[in-house]
Amino acid sequence: MSESLFCGTELAARIERAAVELTIAGTEAGRRRRPEAAGFVRLIGGGAACFTEPGSPLNKVAGLGFGELPSAAELDELETAYAATGTPTQVELAQLGDPALAIALTERGYRLTSFENVLGRVIEPGFAGQVPAALEIERSGDDELDSWVDVMVEGFAHPDEQGVASQEEFPRDVLAAVTRDMAAVSGVRRYLARRDGVPAGAASMRCGDGIAQFNGAATAPAHRRHGVQTALLSARLADAARANCDLAVIVTMPGSKSQQNSQRSGFQLLYARAMLIKS
Structure with a gap:
């Protein structure tokens, strides 16, 4: 039986950092596979915005909410970059991240589409x-x-x-x-x-x-x-x-x-x- 595990904001930030690193690494591998494609990795707010190719599950913004909140100008630039690829801007927002980010994104017209669970042991x-x-x-x-x-x-x-x-x-x-x-x-x-x-x-x-x-x-x-x-x-x-x-x-x-x-x-x-x- 594994020991009980409490997840506070520090542990969540550690997990989200690892998730960001993996997303970036997968995106960079995709860019090496398709050097002619308009893939990108942009660091923002302690997280990263990634794009590899249309329809990819790696096309997302991960790890926000555990660093400095992105400015309106930074979000404008990010959304423009995704729009140029014909891809919606998708943000993965951890429940333990800064709640001010959820408010800011909602005010910008983001809509909630689904959830996923993070488990650990x-x-x-x-x-x-x-x-x-x-x-x-x-x-x-x-x-x-x-x-x-x-x-x-x-x-x-x-x-x-x-x-x-x-x-x-x-x-x-x-x-x-x-x-x-x-x-x-x-x-x-x-x-x-x-x-x-x-x-x-x-x-x-x-x-x-x-x-x-x-x-x-x-x-x-x-x-x-x-x-x-x-x-x-x-x-x-x-x-x-x-x-x-x-x-x-x-x-x-x-x-x-x-x-x-x-x-x-x-x-x-x-x-x-x-x-x-x-x-």
Whole structure:
């Protein structure tokens, strides 16, 4: 049983900083893949505004609310940059961030579209994961990258119906490209789960500043409800312990099967993020 974890503004700021770093790294990988595209990374208010290509889940402003509030001029410039790409400005706003930011964005015409939950758990030194005998979890090498991407995209393209449905839909080709971009980020570890020898699930993890970011996991529809996601969580927690991380963080849709599996694995709900969009 993991120890109880209280999340105040300092811990939330630490988690959001890690999320910003990962978003920037994924965006930069996308810009290397498509140097001709008009991608950008702009630092603002302690966070970052990123754009890679139309339809990408990385097109967002992350990490605001834990630094100096952006000025009206800075927000004008940001919204103009997104408008030039034909993309709405989407801000991820953590519940524990400065409430003045939510007021400012609402006054500018941003509308609330959805929420996501940030969960975490303390990683005990020496944690050893358990994987059911019917499953095999291995680090995925470069020779398995295509299989890993295929499982991730197939899982994301067919979200579980439990909980609140996501309001976002992404083209499969864009999902595949972004998945490869995130896999190319320095320090990202890939995991492939096999059930009866068949690729059944995929996941990734990035460690930094003592935080293990469980930044992607998917189970192929035909292999759901067989403990694949729980086994991937357990394997990553064990690796995170060996990497001397003290905290594991995962992001899920509210009320989803992923949230349920995470909480069964010792994760606790820390805070929510609101998705605010201005077209």
